[in-house]
Amino acid sequence: MFFCFRWILIQFKREFSFDDAQCIWEALWSNYLTPDLHLFFALAILMQHRDVILNNDMSFDDILKYVNNLAGELVYGGLLQDAEMWYHKYTYLKARRPEKKPLSLREPFVNTYDHLMTAAAPSSSPSPPPSSE
Numbered sequence: 001m002f003f004c005f006r007w008i009l010i011q012f013k014r015e016f017s018f019d020d021a022q023c024i025w026e027a028l029w030s031n032y033l034t035p036d037l038h039l040f041f042a043l044a045i046l047m048q049h050r051d052v053i054l055n056n057d058m059s060f061d062d063i064l065k066y067v068n069n070l071a072g073e074l075v076y077g078g079l080l081q082d083a084e085m086w087y088h089k090y091t092y093l094k095a096r097r098p099e100k101k102p103l104s105l106r107e108p109f110v111n112t113y114d115h116l117m118t119a120a121a122p123s124s125s126p127s128p129p130p131s132s133e
Helices: 002-009 018-029 037-048 050-055 060-068 079-096 106-119
Strands: none
Touching: 018 037, 018 079, 037 050, 037 079, 050 060
């Protein structure tokens, strides 16, 4: 998540309006659920833009540019709820893993992504770019 470094460093200040940033800071700094809620919040943002990133087969540099261009463009509504959902899904998967097997986010995530998205009411996501078909 190196391309999200600025988000975490300045706690999403550039990505949202000042009023929205204050609401986000209040949630993040209250240690609600976990002191690492900022990571799940960043995941919620990335998941909103997942289709755009994957459909355009973006390289690391392209993702970095895309993420930096989101500054001031993100909508706060629903992101905290999505971050909370991802936290609960992570803790659920972590609790179900075998004792000696290291936790891999990729395998359970890939296998359960469709199920998670149908089970939870995600916030609105951006429209994917028009296809060239």
